[in-house]
Amino acid sequence: MGSANNSSSAARKARIEEMRRAERSRERRKRTLVIAASVVVVAGLVVGGVVLVDSRSGTKDTAASSDNGKDTGDVNSKSSGDSGHFTTGKDGVRTWKGTLPRTHVTTPVSYPMHPPVGGNHNPVWADCNGDVYTQQLHDENAVHSLEHGAVWVTYTPKAAKADIEALAAKVKKTPYSLMSPYENQASPLILSAWGHQVAVKSASDPEVDKFFADFVQGPQTPEPGASCTGGVMK
Numbered sequence: 001m002g003s004a005n006n007s008s009s010a011a012r013k014a015r016i017e018e019m020r021r022a023e024r025s026r027e028r029r030k031r032t033l034v035i036a037a038s039v040v041v042v043a044g045l046v047v048g049g050v051v052l053v054d055s056r057s058g059t060k061d062t063a064a065s066s067d068n069g070k071d072t073g074d075v076n077s078k079s080s081g082d083s084g085h086f087t088t089g090k091d092g093v094r095t096w097k098g099t100l101p102r103t104h105v106t107t108p109v110s111y112p113m114h115p116p117v118g119g120n121h122n123p124v125w126a127d128c129n130g131d132v133y134t135q136q137l138h139d140e141n142a143v144h145s146l147e148h149g150a151v152w153v154t155y156t157p158k159a160a161k162a163d164i165e166a167l168a169a170k171v172k173k174t175p176y177s178l179m180s181p182y183e184n185q186a187s188p189l190i191l192s193a194w195g196h197q198v199a200v201k202s203a204s205d206p207e208v209d210k211f212f213a214d215f216v217q218g219p220q221t222p223e224p225g226a227s228c229t230g231g232v233m234k
Contacts (some may be wrong), residue, residue: 151216155190163189175216177216187200
């Protein structure tokens with residue numbers, strides 16, 4: 001039994017280390033692309049002296065509408081676009097049955113669940129590389145983190161201090177996870193992933209480890225391997 005547990009632990013550590021290496025590689029590639037793009041833009045402006053002017057009213061609205069429904073869109077909308085309902089499994093995990101859109105929006109979003117488990121969200125994610133926040137996050141940024149495959153731990157003032165500290169320690173050593181206070185939720189301790197959520201009784205609740213194992217970069221992830229650093233509210 002001990003040998004099996006050791007093998008499982010070693011495999012998980014190897015998986016986490018591989019995710020960290022992939023994260024560092026993505027950041028290097030991103031910096032290279034940003035520098036290259038900047039050089040091209042500057043050169044284009046010097047040679048052509050190009051100035052783009054939107055001379056017709058309604059152009060911006062048309063462009064925004066053309067991106068609506070796409071993850072790369074950037075539109076103004078107060079709706080999450082979510083439709084459906086939760087179903088609860090025997091293990092207490094609630095799974096959203098329905099639609100969770102992924103359009104980028106730049107306004108506050110009204111979600112049908114708290115904390116939200118998906119839907120339209122801000123273009124910038126909350127850092128989720130084992131980040132523990134002491135202030136409540138904007139839902140719209142945290143939902144973007146869920147899209148990247150993160151597990152989000154939230155708690156109310158009713159949660160025991162010992163449980164908060166234990167869960168914070170777990171998050172800090174787990175890439176693709178984050179933690180923050182959240183006042184408007186039904187239970188003192190809740191774990192959320194894209195399309196999934198569970199309330200736990202304490203940090204030692206067996207469902208904590210199970211939820212992390214199932215949903216950190218789990219099969220529900222819309223954008224597996226996407227960055228969990230370089231976001232917002234650091």
